[in-house]
Amino acid sequence: MATGSKIQLEQFKQGMLWLLMLLGALLMGLPFWVMVVTSLVKPDEVFQMPPRLWPDGWHWENYQRLFQLAPMGVYFLNSVLVSVVTTVGHVLCSAMAGYAFSRMHFPHKNKIFFVFLITLMVPPQVNIVPLFFLMKTFHWLDTYAALIVPGLFGAFGVFMLRQWFNGLPKELEDAARIDGCNPWQVFWRVALPLATPALAALAIFVFLGAWNSFMWPLIVTNSDNMRTLPVGIATLKGSFRDTTDWTILMAAATLSILPVIGVFLLGQKQFMQGIMAGGSKE
Amino acid sequence: MKEFSASETRWAWIFLAPCLLGLLIFTYLPGLASLGLSFSYWNFLGVPHWVGLENYAAVLNDPLFWKSFGTTCWFVLVSGILELVLALMLAVWLNRAIRGQSFFRAAYFLPFITPMVSVSLVWGWLYDPSYGLINWALQQAHLLGRPIPWLYDPKTALWAVVILRVWKDIGYNMVIFLAGLQAVSPSLYESAYLDGATSWRVFWRITLPMITPTLFFVGIMTLINGFQTFDSVYLLTQGGPEHSTELLVYWMFKNAFEFYKIGPASAIAYILFMVILVLTFVQWQLRKRWVLYEDET
Numbered sequence: 001m002a003t004g005s006k007i008q009l010e011q012f013k014q015g016m017l018w019l020l021m022l023l024g025a026l027l028m029g030l031p032f033w034v035m036v037v038t039s040l041v042k043p044d045e046v047f048q049m050p051p052r053l054w055p056d057g058w059h060w061e062n063y064q065r066l067f068q069l070a071p072m073g074v075y076f077l078n079s080v081l082v083s084v085v086t087t088v089g090h091v092l093c094s095a096m097a098g099y100a101f102s103r104m105h106f107p108h109k110n111k112i113f114f115v116f117l118i119t120l121m122v123p124p125q126v127n128i129v130p131l132f133f134l135m136k137t138f139h140w141l142d143t144y145a146a147l148i149v150p151g152l153f154g155a156f157g158v159f160m161l162r163q164w165f166n167g168l169p170k171e172l173e174d175a176a177r178i179d180g181c182n183p184w185q186v187f188w189r190v191a192l193p194l195a196t197p198a199l200a201a202l203a204i205f206v207f208l209g210a211w212n213s214f215m216w217p218l219i220v221t222n223s224d225n226m227r228t229l230p231v232g233i234a235t236l237k238g239s240f241r242d243t244t245d246w247t248i249l250m251a252a253a254t255l256s257i258l259p260v261i262g263v264f265l266l267g268q269k270q271f272m273q274g275i276m277a278g279g280s281k282e
Numbered sequence: 283m284k285e286f287s288a289s290e291t292r293w294a295w296i297f298l299a300p301c302l303l304g305l306l307i308f309t310y311l312p313g314l315a316s317l318g319l320s321f322s323y324w325n326f327l328g329v330p331h332w333v334g335l336e337n338y339a340a341v342l343n344d345p346l347f348w349k350s351f352g353t354t355c356w357f358v359l360v361s362g363i364l365e366l367v368l369a370l371m372l373a374v375w376l377n378r379a380i381r382g383q384s385f386f387r388a389a390y391f392l393p394f395i396t397p398m399v400s401v402s403l404v405w406g407w408l409y410d411p412s413y414g415l416i417n418w419a420l421q422q423a424h425l426l427g428r429p430i431p432w433l434y435d436p437k438t439a440l441w442a443v444v445i446l447r448v449w450k451d452i453g454y455n456m457v458i459f460l461a462g463l464q465a466v467s468p469s470l471y472e473s474a475y476l477d478g479a480t481s482w483r484v485f486w487r488i489t490l491p492m493i494t495p496t497l498f499f500v501g502i503m504t505l506i507n508g509f510q511t512f513d514s515v516y517l518l519t520q521g522g523p524e525h526s527t528e529l530l531v532y533w534m535f536k537n538a539f540e541f542y543k544i545g546p547a548s549a550i551a552y553i554l555f556m557v558i559l560v561l562t563f564v565q566w567q568l569r570k571r572w573v574l575y576e577d578e579t
Contacts, residue, residue, distance in 0.1 A: 018381070024390070030415075034407070050422075096301065100298050104297070106290065119310070121558070124510075127316060152300075152304055229397070250407065
C-alpha cells in the first residue's frame with residue numbers, strides 16, 4: 001500500500017510539473033501572439049484596457065499602411081538577397097578550407113590552421129570601425145558588397161566541416177582519384193555531397209546570423225534602397241515622434257519573424273540537429 | 283623532413299585561398315588597424331596621428347566608462363546565471379519521455395531564431411507603462427500596486443533587458459544541454475535508481491558531472507555573447523535612462539558613430555577584447571578541474 005500511494009504522489013508531482021512547463025511554454029509564445037494580435041487591431045484600440053489578446057476584427061489595413069509608410073518590400077528583398085548569397089558563399093568557402101585542412105598535406109599546415117583559430121577569439125565589434133572605413137575606401141558603403149562580402153568568411157564553419165571530413169571514409173575519394181578526377185572534382189562530386197548534413201547545419205547558422213544581423217547593416221547603409229529588414233524596422237520605429245503606432249510596428253515585426261518561424265517549423269528536425277552539432281562539436 | 287607534393291600543395295592553396303584572404307582582409311587587417319587606432323587621435327577626417335596611451339588614459343578616467351563596464355558585468359552575470367540554471371532545469375525535465383516533448387522543445391526554442399530587433403520591438407510594447415501587457419497582468423494578479431515604468435526607470439530598465447535576453451536565449455542553451463544529456467549512458471541512471479538514489483541526488487552525482495563539458499561550452503558562449511549585446515539596448519533604451527543600460531558595445535558604438543571619437547572607441551573595443559580573452563582563458567583553466575568526462579573527439 002505504501003508504495004502504491006508513493007507512486008500516486010509521484011504521478012501527481014509529475015503532472016503538476018507538466019502543467020507548469022506548459023504554462024512556461026505558453027508564456028514563451030505569448031509575445032508572438034501579442035505581436036500578431038496587435039498588428040490586426042484598430043490603431044486606437046491599442047490604447048485600451050485590458051490589452052487585447054484577441055482581435056475583434058481583422059484589420060489588414062494596418063499592413064497596407066505599413067507598406068505605404070516604409071518600403072517593406074525593398075527591405076524584405078534586400079534581406080533575402082543578402083542572407084541567401086552570404087549563406088551560399090560562406091558555406092562554400094568554409095567547406096573548401098575545411099576540406100584542405102582535413103585531407104591535404106602542405107607545408108606550414110599547423111601554422112595556417114592557427115591563423116584561422118585566432119580569429120575565433122576576436123569579437124566582431126572590435127573590427128567594426130576600421131571595417132567601416134575599409135568599406136568607405138572601397139566605395140562599398142551603401143552597396144550590397146558591404147552587406148555581403150565581409151560576412152562570407154569565418155573560421156567556425158571551417159572547423160566544423162574539417163571535423164566532419166575527418167570522420168568520412170577516404171575510400172570513395174581514392175576511387176574517384178583513380179578514375180582520373182582532379183582534387184576539385186573529388187571535392188565537388190564526392191566529398192561535398194557526403195557532407196550535406198554538416199553543410200545544412202552550417203547553412204542554418206549562417207542564414208540566421210545574416211537574416212537577424214543588425215549592427216553591421218545599420219552602420220554601412222544609409223538609403224532606404226539598401227536597408228535590410230532589421231535596419232528598416234529600427235528606422236521605422238525611430239520615425240515615430242510623439243505617439244508610437246504600435247499596430248504598424250507589430251505588423252513590421254510580424255513580417256520579419258514569420259519567415260523564420262516558417263522555415264523553422266518546416267525543417268525543425270534538421271534545425272535542431274544542426275544546432276546540436278554546432279554546439280557539441282566545439 | 284617530410285616531403286610535400288608540389289601539385290597537392292598548389293591545390294591546397296587554391297582551396298584555402300578564398301577563406302584565408304577573406305580573413306586576412308576583413309578580420310586581421312581591421313583588427314590590427316583597430317589596435318593602431320586605439321593609440322591614435324582620429325575623427326574620420328584627415329590622417330590619424332599617434333597619441334600613445336592617451337585614449338586608454340581618457341577611457342579609464344571616464345566615470346561613464348566604468349559605469350558602462352559595471353553595468354555590462356552585472357548584466358552578463360545575472361542574465362548568464364538565469365539562462366544557465368533555467369535552461370538546465372528545462373533540459374533535464376525534457377530529457378525524459380514526456381507527452382508533447384517536441385512541442386515543448388520547439389516552444390522554448392522559438393525565440394532564439396527570431397531577429398533581436400523585431401522581438402525588442404515586441405517587448406518594448408509589452409513593457410509599455412500604461413498599455414503594456416506585463417504591467418496589466420501583474421496588476422491583475424495583485425503583484426503590483428501601480429504600474430512600473432519598466433524602460434523609463436534606471437532601477438528597472440536593465441532588468442527589462444535581462445528578461446528579454448533570458449527569454450530569447452534560453453531555448454538555445456536548453457537544446458545544447460539536451461545534446462549533452464542524451465550522450466549520458468542510461469545504464470548509469472538505472473544502476474543509481476536501483477541503488478535507491480533520489481532524483482535530486484542523481485542530478486548532483488551523475489547528471490551534472492557527466493555534462494560538465496557541455497556546461498563549460500554553454501558557459502563560455504553565454505558569457506561572450508552577453509558582453510557583445512547591442513541590438514536590444516539600441517532598440518529598447520538607447521542606453522538610458524541615466525546611462526543605466528549603456529552596455530559596453532553600445533557605449534563603443536556611440537563613441538565611434540555619434541561622437542566620432544575613434545581613438546577612445548577603439549580603446550574600448552580592445553578593452554572588451556581583453557576582457558573576453560581573459561575570461562575565456564580563465565574558463566579554459568577551470569575546465570581542467572571541472573570537466574570530468576571529456577569525449578575523445
